[in-house]
Amino acid sequence: MEAHDSSEPPLDSSEPPLEQTLITLRKNQSPEISDDGRNHRPAETLLIPEDEESREFMVLPMIDISRLSFEAGHAERTECEEEIAEAARHWGFFQVVNHGIPTQVIEQMTVEQKKAFRQPFEVKEAGGGKLQNRQASSYRWGNPAAKCLRQMFWSEEFRIPTGDIYGIEDQSLRSAMEMYATAVTVLAEKIAGVLAGNLGTGGSYFRENCTVRTCHLRLNRYPPCPFSEEVFGIVPHTDSDFLTIVCQDAVGGLQLMKDDGCWVSVSPNPNALVINIGDMLEAWSNGAYKSARHRVITSLEEERFSIAFFYCPKSETVIRSCISPAIYRDFSFREYQLQVQKDVRATGDKVGLKRFLV
Numbered sequence: 001m002e003a004h005d006s007s008e009p010p011l012d013s014s015e016p017p018l019e020q021t022l023i024t025l026r027k028n029q030s031p032e033i034s035d036d037g038r039n040h041r042p043a044e045t046l047l048i049p050e051d052e053e054s055r056e057f058m059v060l061p062m063i064d065i066s067r068l069s070f071e072a073g074h075a076e077r078t079e080c081e082e083e084i085a086e087a088a089r090h091w092g093f094f095q096v097v098n099h100g101i102p103t104q105v106i107e108q109m110t111v112e113q114k115k116a117f118r119q120p121f122e123v124k125e126a127g128g129g130k131l132q133n134r135q136a137s138s139y140r141w142g143n144p145a146a147k148c149l150r151q152m153f154w155s156e157e158f159r160i161p162t163g164d165i166y167g168i169e170d171q172s173l174r175s176a177m178e179m180y181a182t183a184v185t186v187l188a189e190k191i192a193g194v195l196a197g198n199l200g201t202g203g204s205y206f207r208e209n210c211t212v213r214t215c216h217l218r219l220n221r222y223p224p225c226p227f228s229e230e231v232f233g234i235v236p237h238t239d240s241d242f243l244t245i246v247c248q249d250a251v252g253g254l255q256l257m258k259d260d261g262c263w264v265s266v267s268p269n270p271n272a273l274v275i276n277i278g279d280m281l282e283a284w285s286n287g288a289y290k291s292a293r294h295r296v297i298t299s300l301e302e303e304r305f306s307i308a309f310f311y312c313p314k315s316e317t318v319i320r321s322c323i324s325p326a327i328y329r330d331f332s333f334r335e336y337q338l339q340v341q342k343d344v345r346a347t348g349d350k351v352g353l354k355r356f357l358v
């Protein structure tokens with residue numbers, strides 16, 4: 001056999017060393033020796049237990065938010081507002097169409113996102129390359145805090161505060177990101193306003209506390225994964241912000257947990273954006289709106305891209321329930337983030353709002 005036939009295909013220079021990390025973490029798991037003397041993976045290490053129920057047939061609310069515009073009639077607007085609040089209460093997740101973000105802005109953003117991830121791994125690790133900016137964006141992969149396989153992320157990400165986008169040196173990436181971030185911020189403000197209004201308050205709290213300095217964008221890439229039974233793309237989690245807007249491609253893999261513990265897939269729709277409620281809105285609404293757990297499962301053959309916008313308050317913003325008696329004590333966003341970091345360092349996972357119950 002010729003030498004090149006037996007050699008490994010060349011490692012794509014843009015890929016982070018996810019497989020090596022997986023192998024190291026796998027070695028740390030203790031195998032169980034069964035009666036036949038062979039090593040078997042213990043049942044509890046199965047990523048998705050065989051008996052786990054999932055409800056593929058459930059369809060996430062799809063809301064046409066063009067009805068929020070001033071041209072729409074009062075009745076239509078009210079109906080749309082109620083659909084949004086209802087979805088936030090029962091699902092913590094919904095999709096929106098006719099959201100006002102031009103297709104061209106989304107397309108440009110996704111083209112630039114791919115280019116950023118296609119750079120050599122060393123360039124990404126050394127400060128982001130195309131995402132290089134005065135503050136230096138952060139590039140991460142795999143979840144450095146992972147203590148075992150089920151805490152590992154089979155993904156890579158660029159995270160950048162929206163207020164730092166202006167400093168990105170690559171002109172085409174900067175302009176695509178600026179347009180996208182501007183449009184998505186308007187959308188977040190609109191939805192937060194509707195959710196506040198439905199609880200009988202104004203949306204000014206959100207506009208005053210969420211600024212370009214406090215919100216951020218995360219570009220995600222999930223490489224094809226030959227070990228999809230062992231690792232998640234992103235492990236089950238809740239988001240810590242007020243709300244998140246996700247633009248996903250056509251591959252799929254995002255799932256959310258319904259309150260009965262069943263996982264439901266968020267089917268990709270090229271015209272829709274996914275909105276999910278974060279922990280701060282759950283606390284602020286006194287549990288009325290749900291910060292639903294969600295996760296991303298990997299695909300064996302296809303890489304997947306998504307863009308997440310996190311609508312976050314200032315560090316010093318106090319989160320106080322707008323309804324009494326409050327089920328969570330008052331806390332600042334900084335306090336919450338520090339607690340999350342502490343829990344993640346200690347256990348590899350976050351405990352979340354449970355720590356702030358009265």
Ligand SMILES: O=C(O)CCC(=O)C(=O)O
Pocket residue numbers: 218220234239246248254294296305306307308
């Ligand atoms: O990639 C996705 O669809 C979701 C990403 C996500 O949950 C996150 O970035 O927090």
Ligand SMILES: [Fe+2]
Pocket residue numbers: 237238239244294
């Ligand atoms: Fe998330």
